[in-house]
Amino acid sequence: MNVISKVIELKDIHKSYRIGDSEFTVLKGIDLQIEEGEFIALMGPSGSGKSTLLNIVGCLDRPTSGQFLLLGQEISQTSDDELARVRREELGFIFQTFNLIGRISVLKNVEVPMMLSGVTREKRKERALKLLESVGIAHRINFSPQNISGGERQRVAIARALANNPKIIIADEPTGNLDLKNSNEVMKILSNLYKEGRTIIMVTHNPEITENCSRVIRLRDGRILENAS
Secondary structure, eight states, X not given: XXXXXXXXXXXXXXXXXXXXXXXXXXXXXXXXXXXXXXXXXXXXXXXXXXXXXXXHHTTSSOOSEEEEEETTEEGGGOOHHHHHXXXXXXXXXXXXXXXOOTTSOHHHHHHHHHHHTTOOHHHHHHHHHHHHHHTTOGGGTTSOGGGSOHHHHHHHHHHHHTTXXXXXXXXXXXXXXXXXXXXXXXXXXXXXXXXXXXXXXXEOSOGGGGTTOSEEEEEETTEEEEEEO
């Protein structure tokens, strides 16, 4: 696997929130570079800022100050419509709570991102089937997400995250709601994606699932403590 270029550059990132008359600073000068093809784990206690940092990297929130370059693009200068396109086509999201649509089938859930990007019905169905097969869930394509297990839901969510062939996978506690067996299966899929050259950024509380990551970034009180390989 060849590391080609920086896909994320964060320079002196601060993030503050105002609640009533008080201002709370969550991120306090984050400097971080992530290369193409890395598998990064963000770790830290509750309140350390890791979820806020992940939201900024995933273009779900904007920093209060500092510079954020995503795939060479300065995000602070980017319109809301362009950010929506970036989230849809350049990033793939995997959430702890799966965030699947219960009223449609597993297959249709994976098709949704492609539908939003204007992919034809035939092509999106073909790709969705291939992705579901790749994560071992093709036998559930006509089921509702409400009628499959948590481990199966997370595999559907991974297939959905890959629908538009994103450059970066954002995973927020992807094993947080899973038992040990399903956690291992999900991490095996993510490890295989990493070996294929995908860039993955994952928030986790569990040090046991970071053994296949290329780096662990530890945060405390809004600052990076260490960059460990």
